[in-house]
Amino acid sequence: MKIENIEIDIIDINLTRPYTIAYKTTSSIQTLFVKIILSNGNVGLGASSVSKYVVGLDTMDSYNNSKKYVDHLIGNDLNSFWMIINDIENKFIDDPGSKAAFNLAIYDAYCKKLGISIGKFLGRKVNSLPTSITVGIKDTQETVSEINEYLGLGFNHIKIKLGNNVEEDIRRINIINEKFGDKIKIRIDANQGWSLDDTIRFYSETKQIELIEQPLSVEDLEGYLKFPSKIKDIIALDESLVNFKDALKLSSDNYGKIFNIKLMKCGGITSGQQIANQAFQNNIDLMWGCNDESILSISAALNTALSYKNTKYLDLDGSFDLQKDIVRGGFNLKDGVLHPLNSPGLGIELI
Numbered sequence: 001m002k003i004e005n006i007e008i009d010i011i012d013i014n015l016t017r018p019y020t021i022a023y024k025t026t027s028s029i030q031t032l033f034v035k036i037i038l039s040n041g042n043v044g045l046g047a048s049s050v051s052k053y054v055v056g057l058d059t060m061d062s063y064n065n066s067k068k069y070v071d072h073l074i075g076n077d078l079n080s081f082w083m084i085i086n087d088i089e090n091k092f093i094d095d096p097g098s099k100a101a102f103n104l105a106i107y108d109a110y111c112k113k114l115g116i117s118i119g120k121f122l123g124r125k126v127n128s129l130p131t132s133i134t135v136g137i138k139d140t141q142e143t144v145s146e147i148n149e150y151l152g153l154g155f156n157h158i159k160i161k162l163g164n165n166v167e168e169d170i171r172r173i174n175i176i177n178e179k180f181g182d183k184i185k186i187r188i189d190a191n192q193g194w195s196l197d198d199t200i201r202f203y204s205e206t207k208q209i210e211l212i213e214q215p216l217s218v219e220d221l222e223g224y225l226k227f228p229s230k231i232k233d234i235i236a237l238d239e240s241l242v243n244f245k246d247a248l249k250l251s252s253d254n255y256g257k258i259f260n261i262k263l264m265k266c267g268g269i270t271s272g273q274q275i276a277n278q279a280f281q282n283n284i285d286l287m288w289g290c291n292d293e294s295i296l297s298i299s300a301a302l303n304t305a306l307s308y309k310n311t312k313y314l315d316l317d318g319s320f321d322l323q324k325d326i327v328r329g330g331f332n333l334k335d336g337v338l339h340p341l342n343s344p345g346l347g348i349e350l351i
């Protein structure tokens, strides 16, 4: 079955709830969309939304690179699935946006051809997990009311963005703990905003914290080695863990016991699997995170996540605040738990 044509587009999507983290405010995103059309008329769909701050190029750069690749891919036989996947891996080593969009589209097309879901193709080790939902940097009152809203929707894993001022961060979390107690599990994302001492102070002056994402700057990687091991146990490396090279480095010593894998950092399912395997071999737990992104790529991340038994945390709330999406389906969300679908491919259909 030959790849007959490929359509590429870039789509602007506004967010219903603009948010602030330690280094930026986001109110809209761009999505690269790839549609692979096979000789029998079937299609495979892929998408990506990368963060320039994290991966060094933006989605428009990926769109321009992707356009140049189309002619190279047209005419290939989808039965040579691994050859095509490997070609994409090797072509876009430094462009995770293009890599992810093509990687997902090929997986979607191939699984549809086999008549099985991506979950079946990858194999499932974990049936389902709750996802956290994120509260950006806000004052305490707004944070409390947003948590109440999420509790009402069935979520009880709340990720709170901190990192501007550790004193204020501690105060805020202690108020939240007092108010909600064990009704919620709290994850923290400091987005590189703290020092070593800030982090240790935060850890000792708060309680019931499930994990802390990337407290220190990517420039201060060696700082992570200085944490006591009880703090390392709940450190999730995010901005410092972009690709497989980072995974090699970060598993060579104890920088933190949790890897936050995002398909939008490493560039799709195949690259995500490489990092996940490296983590598994080194007894590192997995958290699967996301950018603001389509249901399409969230479904890919969810199914990849559930194919690893060291997956302990999902943070796949990236499609909830899009004003529109390009597809529907992908997963069911019930009481904060993401359940993948069993329909062929990524389980999505174009809107």
Ligand SMILES: [Mg+2]
Pocket: 189, 191, 213, 214, 238, 239
């Ligand atoms: Mg993060």
